[in-house]
Amino acid sequence: MTTPAHRPSRRHFLKAGLGLATVAGLAGNWPQLSAFAADMDDFIRGPAVPDIAPQQLSPHVWMIYSRDGFPTPENKGMMSNITFAVTQQGVVMLDPGGSVQIGEMALRMIRSVTDKPVVAIFNTHYHGDHWLANHAFEDAYGKDLPIYAHAVTRREILGVQGSLWHSLMARWTNQATAGTRIVAPNNEVAHGDEFDFGDLTLRIHHYGLAHTPGDICIEVVEDALTHVGDVAMDRRIANMDDGSYVGTFHFYDELEKNAPSRIWVPGHGRPSGEVLAWNRELFEGIYENCVRAVEDGADMASARARVLADPRVAGKAADTAGFDTNIGKYVSLAYLEAEKEAF
Known part of the structure; x- marks a missing residue:
């Protein structure tokens, strides 16, 4: 694994035009060094991600589509769809993306649709291409912004998976995601939980191990649409390293029975009414x-x-x-x- 992007190396200090004497002088004053490191965190930052216009999927739901399914230096880590719902109370994010730069692009695109603030984020699972952009939204709306995930997902982001995905995304993109820091979910959700955003109800579905042990799918009740995260994908094989085929079939059965939807929105690929059927086959x-x-x-x-x-x-x-x-x-x-x- 590479050195996490938010820890500047000696090479980075020198690249910034700072000599060893400067660093040595700071070393005697830890508060000053900490502030300096924070400034460097802002300085050592990957490039901006080009804008991708949102597409409206239903009366309330929009998606910023990712044409790529894998991270590269060229796409700067933009490899998963970003979905958001515009509600009476504000904007609700359903997976904000994989870096602070991607999150900043998403914020620009949301503002092209509505001037309402973001009032909540849902992270569907712990793979970093779906949640590392939490950073941008915390910067924009503060640490009290509710970020929801299953208990397993929150625990893993706070633990090994959070650090692993932070490092992997930087490496796979040749440091294009540099400057992103880990912002973990601050609220836990469970199967059956419902969230009332005025004119829109979100219902949480979790049926055990599928793509990961902590997957949630989010039913947008009034729009007959369900965001399935990576439980199912379109024209891409869902990563099963942390998952189960048997568990995935069970998850599909329960979703089809309990979340009747005209549109299934995957984390990767195009949304449609056929996403579950395609992946199941x-x-x-x-x-x-x-x-x-x-x-x-x-x-x-x-x-x-x-x-x-x-x-x-x-x-x-x-x-x-x-x-x-x-x-x-x-x-x-x-x-x-x-x-x-x-x-």
């Missing part, structure tokens, strides 16, 4: 073939061949981002889960 093509391979005593290589031959999978290969480089890993995870379920 792909995952069933992967997982069911791995189950049969385990039942037949076949090895993982055989399972992969079966998966790639399944029309539910093969038919999606051409237009699924990262398919060729990731399908092997997802088959491996499915095979291991199938082995575990068999015992």
